[in-house]
Amino acid sequence: MERVTLRIRRYNPDDDNGAYWQEYSVDIEPGDVVLQALMRVREDLDGTLAFRASCRSGICGSDGMVINGWPRLACKTQVSDVASKSGMIQLEPLYNLACLKDLVVDQxxxxxxxxxxxxxxxxxxxxxxxxxxxxxxxxxxxxxxxxxxxxxxxxxxxxxxxxxxxxxxxxxxxxxxxxxxxxxxxxxxxxxxxxxxxxxxxxxxxxxxxxxxxxxxxxxxxxxxxxxxxxxxxxxxxxxxx
Ligand code: FES
CATH class of the missing domain: 1.10.1060.10 (Alpha-helical ferredoxin)
Structure with missing residues (x-):
């Protein structure tokens, strides 16, 4: 088991402070995808983190997000393919669509x-x-x-x-x-x-x-x-x- 850090762009429309970055350190098993790491954050570390996901297998199209500056499906992106040498992965909401909350955009x-x-x-x-x-x-x-x-x-x-x-x-x-x-x-x-x-x-x-x-x-x-x-x-x- 390894650890990676997810650096996530957070935004809450009810918070006057605007968007900010927050980092979470999570355990990763070999073969894990980014969506699994995100779910671990929400289940174990921070239940307020908002993102969309459903099928977890590249069918529903709901978990698009910007991973290290490029839009991808979180459920089809291997952690090992995108983590930096220091184990960092940066996540943002999809570009060209307004952010509603954290990684959820207005479609x-x-x-x-x-x-x-x-x-x-x-x-x-x-x-x-x-x-x-x-x-x-x-x-x-x-x-x-x-x-x-x-x-x-x-x-x-x-x-x-x-x-x-x-x-x-x-x-x-x-x-x-x-x-x-x-x-x-x-x-x-x-x-x-x-x-x-x-x-x-x-x-x-x-x-x-x-x-x-x-x-x-x-x-x-x-x-x-x-x-x-x-x-x-x-x-x-x-x-x-x-
Ligand atoms: S969760 Fe359905 S495409 Fe990724």
Missing amino acids: EPFWTQFSRITPWLMPDPAVPEPEKERLMVLEPDAFDLLSKASDCIFCQICFAACPIVGLDRDFLGPQALVKAYRFEADPRDQGHQTREAVLGAPEGVWRCRTTFNCTEACPKGIPITRTIQLLKRALVREAIFS
Whole structure:
């Protein structure tokens, strides 16, 4: 068993002193992830520490936080991968979202941008409802990318990693755009006309500056930047050939 120090940015809206750093020393077993260390702090040392977590296995997307300056899922981050030589790990709430308390952020801006892209499948209303599921036909590579885009767990890590989101609160952001790709690339979807204006607006796909931060940070390995570039290409093609 080893000990590590968690240096956590604390904030309590009921406390007039503002944000501050607090350190906790905890025991770590081999193979422990950061979330386990955090739970040990809350159970054994300080019950007032606030953070979100649920599935503990990279599915629910609720425990995104900034670990040593980079957004990650606490349940998918090995302590041994991020602890410094002196055993220090620094934790902050996700960037680009207001802190509500300690490591808990206000998710409202993220969900607002997501809702703007009409995030559901819109089949052709002229085609009668099928008796079984709606089958899709796609080339294997195109299906693989669509399938990856469907893996999003809404963890908000790409939103926190994107420098453009931090500069422009109107930007749709990487998650809304990868979800738009998921439906736009689906041959069963006929919703393009509904999404076209928001995707093609200055704060839509064109605001992306291809920093690749979203792709690098995504805990599900989704090539987000590539899907945004494909949305841009589709809009340009449409403008040229229409
Ligand atoms: S607790 Fe669900 S993704 Fe980490």
